[in-house]
Each structure stands twice: as C-alpha cells, then as structure tokens.
C-alpha cells in the first residue's frame with residue numbers, strides 16, 4: 035500500500051500549538067506511533083507525509099497523489115475541514131480512499147462550526163480525539179478497507 039498523510043493549515047505547529055487541545059507530540063513522533071500501532075503490518079506499506087498552510091497547494095498535492103498511484107489518504111485538513119468546498123471538490127473526483135483525522139475531539143469542542151465537515155462525505159470514515167494515535171488508527175482502517183475490497 036502506498037499511503038499519503040496530508041496535513042492542512044497550522045498542523046505544522048503541532049507540539050507547540052495549544053498542547054492542551056492538540057497534545058504535546060509533534061509529527062516527528064508519528065513514525066514511532068505507527069510502528070507501535072501497526073507492528074508487522076508496517077512492512078506492507080510505504081508512506082509519506084505532507085503539510086501545507088495553503089489550500090491550493092493541498093489540492094496540487096492530492097492531484098499529484100493520483101499520478102503517483104497513492105491508494106490511501108489520511109487527511110487532517112485542519113480548519114479547512116469545516117470551510118473548504120475546494121478540498122471537498124477535489125476529494126469528490128480523485129477516487130482515493132480517504133480517512134479524515136482530527137487530533138482533537140471535534141465533537142466535544144466549543145465552536146459549533148467544528149462539528150461541520152465538508153469533506154466527511156468524500157471519506158470512508160473519520161477518527162477524532164485520539165491525537166497522533168488517530169493517524170495509526172486511520173492506517174489500520176485503510177489497510178482493512180483495501181483488503182476487504184481486494185478479497
């Protein structure tokens with residue numbers, strides 16, 4: 035499997051940004067989290083990570099993923115989750131199975147807009163509230179999804 039992790043605006047600052055909400059781990063700790071959660075299954079995948087603060091660059095990267103043969107997306111679009119018809123339109127056509135991830139539990143957050151996702155309907159599912167662990171859970175979900183599709 036070829037999985038691309040895509041992080042949107044302000045997610046480059048995780049570890050420093052509001053640790054009470056988003057946790058104190060940075061994405062440099064993601065490889066260790068994935069190894070712990072995936073165990074031997076990690077050998078079945080190749081994965082890369084991309085982050086941008088810019089909506090159009092995220093679309094460019096997702097389009098590039100199609101050409102690269104990426105067959106699973108783990109997407110934390112940050113605040114663009116709640117506002118971006120642009121990203122929703124992109125996910126609607128690229129046809130790559132995508133899991134929506136949020137570090138925080140968006141359902142328990144104060145601002146009602148955080149309970150809205152324009153991208154959710156284009157994803158196979160979502161994970162919210164487990165910090166970096168949620169990315170590992172998204173990998174597992176994608177792997178199960180792929181094996182159920184091929185079996």
Ligand code: DQA
Pocket residue numbers: 043044045110111112113114115135136137138139140148
């Ligand atoms: C987030 C939740 C969003 O509401 C917020 O705008 C983010 C991060 C999360 O990972 O919890 O930037 O996607």
